[in-house]
Amino acid sequence: MAAPSPKWRRVTGATGPVPRPRHGHRVVAIKELMIIFGGGNEGIVDELHVYNTATNQWFIPAVRGDIPPGCAAYGFICDGTRILVFGGMVEYGKYSNDLFELQASRWEWKKLKPKPPKNGPQPCPRLGHTLCLIGNKCYLFGGLANDSEDPKNNIPRILQPKKVEFMKKVRLTTKCKSEEKILVLTLWRAFLLPVRLPAKVEISFNYLEINAINAVDHTQVVIETEKLSHHLKLMSFEDLEQVVSHVTASLKKIFPDSSPGKLLKKNSPELQERIKKITSALDEQTNANQGPCGGYSETYAALCDYNGFPFKEEIQWDVDTIYHSQNTKEFNLLDFSHLDSRDVALSVAALAFNQWFTKLFSKDLRLSPDVIEQVLYVISLSSKLEELVLENAGMKFDAGQKIALALEENFHPVLHTVNLSNNQLEDRGVSALSQQFEKLSKGLKYLNLSRTSLTTK
Structure with missing residues (x-):
């Protein structure tokens, strides 16, 4: 007799506190309970949710002990009523190699401190790895590791082989909302990435696409490209100077006989004068070192x-x-x-x-x-x-x-x-x-x- 074909069914009508949308989380099952932890959604989520498949009900257990920080893309395995969590991303670009145990029978967390192996170091901080249980041993494989503790140091991995020349947090304003982004400048191209998971390029444009650069004040700039206008608020005037200097210097390399400073429009007289001095110095420097x-x-x-x-x-x-x-x-x-x-x-x-x-x-x-x-x-x-x-x-x-x-x-x-x-x-x-x-x-x-x-x- 042939086995019945599996069928998908959308579960509706669940009661209780439903988890908000997220990604990078993990799920395990203990009998009729489905346990969800962490993930990313406008930041790293630190919530533990449980779904009872028998009663179609969500609940948030009262946990205690060494409660871990929120994390995403971590290793997650279940051994009876014991759950192990290893590594993952704990904030944007920062990964962990901590090992936590959750005893689901009493909802108690405990941070474990395993001894390092005799023939090498303990596993480095990482995310996206695989963790599995065979007998009484956990096997860890793969993942993406940090270069350093600085979250921004992981962005160069994403943009390889392009070399990062400038990287700072900015606030991007659109018609609908204003949110933090990471602005990255490479030799010929600008990138905007989210300050959250996943670390991926959301906006990118080549400097040749720029029609105008309008400095609204000492920290706000509007970069008009062929497709869109990008309203950015930087952290300081020094950051604004760096952005303008880098873009104009790059354009000067492409157009040796031009003056990229002409892209600067609608600026206050004081700001225009300061930026003009920067671009003039860049003109002289680039003309002398064309390659x-x-x-x-x-x-x-x-x-x-x-x-x-x-x-x-x-x-x-x-x-x-x-x-x-x-x-x-x-x-x-x-x-x-x-x-x-x-x-x-x-x-x-x-x-x-x-x-x-x-x-x-x-x-x-x-x-x-x-x-x-x-x-x-x-x-x-x-x-x-x-x-x-x-x-x-x-x-x-x-x-x-x-x-x-x-x-x-x-x-x-x-x-x-x-x-x-x-x-x-x-x-x-x-x-x-x-x-x-x-x-x-x-x-x-x-x-x-x-x-x-x-x-x-």
């Missing part, structure tokens, strides 16, 4: 982060080592032709803001649409691009029209050498290009449009 090839690698890494893709260390190494040692101003796409087109496209995009490279070169390499799109982006923005060689790149007539449009959008074009030979630009593409070439303030020194399917027209 190899005009800080290309910094810009490239920032654009990769902005687009949500990992950067290729190979590209950075080639530029910082080979290109830099040869003192070359030519960015050669053939050096990166073995990479995925997405990676090549991002490497090209970084040239739009770079003040070192003056030549973009490619020959007999068919460029993908996303790479061509970034080439157009560079043409429309770069104030340093003097030579453009895209010979036999597989471009059609519309590419010629798009290059012409990109040139028209550039306020300060310095292009004087163009080689687009062996591309099917046709009359339409070449005609559009010719109109823009005529407008170049310094004219062209060299132009090659051979084998571009031109007619006698």
